Amino acid sequence: MSRSSNRRWIAAFALASLAASTAASASPASDADVLLARGVELRRERKDAEALEHFERANKLLPTPRALTQIALAEQALNRWVEAEQHLMIALASADDPWIAQNRAALDEARDLIGKHLGWVTVKGAVDGAELFVNGRLVGRLPLAAPVRVVAGDVSLELRAEGFTPSSRGLQVLPGARTTETMTLERRADATARRPRPPPPHDDAPRGSSPKRTAGFVLGAIGMVGGGIGTYFGVRALSLKSDRDRECDVTGCSQTGLDADRDGRRAASFSVVGFAVGVAGLGASAWLLLTAAAPAAARPVLQLRVAPSHAGVSARWLF
Numbered sequence: 001m002s003r004s005s006n007r008r009w010i011a012a013f014a015l016a017s018l019a020a021s022t023a024a025s026a027s028p029a030s031d032a033d034v035l036l037a038r039g040v041e042l043r044r045e046r047k048d049a050e051a052l053e054h055f056e057r058a059n060k061l062l063p064t065p066r067a068l069t070q071i072a073l074a075e076q077a078l079n080r081w082v083e084a085e086q087h088l089m090i091a092l093a094s095a096d097d098p099w100i101a102q103n104r105a106a107l108d109e110a111r112d113l114i115g116k117h118l119g120w121v122t123v124k125g126a127v128d129g130a131e132l133f134v135n136g137r138l139v140g141r142l143p144l145a146a147p148v149r150v151v152a153g154d155v156s157l158e159l160r161a162e163g164f165t166p167s168s169r170g171l172q173v174l175p176g177a178r179t180t181e182t183m184t185l186e187r188r189a190d191a192t193a194r195r196p197r198p199p200p201p202h203d204d205a206p207r208g209s210s211p212k213r214t215a216g217f218v219l220g221a222i223g224m225v226g227g228g229i230g231t232y233f234g235v236r237a238l239s240l241k242s243d244r245d246r247e248c249d250v251t252g253c254s255q256t257g258l259d260a261d262r263d264g265r266r267a268a269s270f271s272v273v274g275f276a277v278g279v280a281g282l283g284a285s286a287w288l289l290l291t292a293a294a295p296a297a298a299r300p301v302l303q304l305r306v307a308p309s310h311a312g313v314s315a316r317w318l319f
């Protein structure tokens with residue numbers, strides 16, 4: 001094998017090795033291990049808050065009992081006793097994890113140390129569903145399924161419920177002690193008072209703009225127009241009939257008579273349609289206006305005038 005061939009083979013092998021190491025470092029497990037290692041270094045430098053951020057990122061990337069334990073230990077260093085105990089207890093529940101088994105004794109000591117900073121509080125006697133706040137943080141609604149784990153020392157309790165006046169109380173909780181508090185809530189005076197009902201509408205309130213009355217007026221106008229059209233064409237049909245009778249006899253009709261007969265029949269048809277629309281519209285209008293309870297101070301009056309020479313329809317209000 002020539003030297004150039006050896007160099008090409010070595011270069012290819014190096015590139016393959018680099019790609020493999022890059023892929024391995026990009027895996028979630030490797031990234032989580034890097035974050036955990038950096039977090040431990042930060043703990044040694046007394047930078048517990050920064051370490052906690054690295055541990056949380058590692059646990060989010062790859063949740064493991066080891067990452068959760070490191071979170072708990074960082075929280076312990078930051079005096080976040082309640083959160084530290086919760087996370088450590090979850091991690092210790094993984095008894096078959098090799099890292100937990102290897103460090104079990106030290107972790108049990110850390111659990112006991114954290115527990116010396118905590119106590120329990122049980123709240124009774126309040127309204128079911130009331131929200132319980134401990135040191136300003138909502139921990140649940142009553143009745144609680146289990147006592148509330150709190151940091152030993154001064155503890156502030158507050159209960160809130162809709163329709164009741166909030167109740168607050170301060171107490172002293174000893175390390176490892178179980179304290180029971182009975183709290184009550186008083187219903188607010190405004191919660192028991194009946195809400196005032198809106199006043200009924202006045203009898204003299206304007207109701208002319210109701211949809212039913214508006215539809216009645218529209219149909220009434222249509223009925224009057226239809227009646228006027230029917231009357232006009234009815235009078236015209238009678239007039240054309242007279243013209244036809246003058247131009248026709250037993251022997252036949254003149255062209256003028258034939259035209260008058262044709263136009264008269266057409267006018268009679270229009271008259272029938274107009275009267276039909278008028279009757280239907282006026283009838284529907286009357287029903288809508290009557291059922292809409294129009295004010296008694298005013299009522300509509302429709303007048304239809306028919307004469308041989310003209311026809312007309314008028315409407316007016318009587319007050």
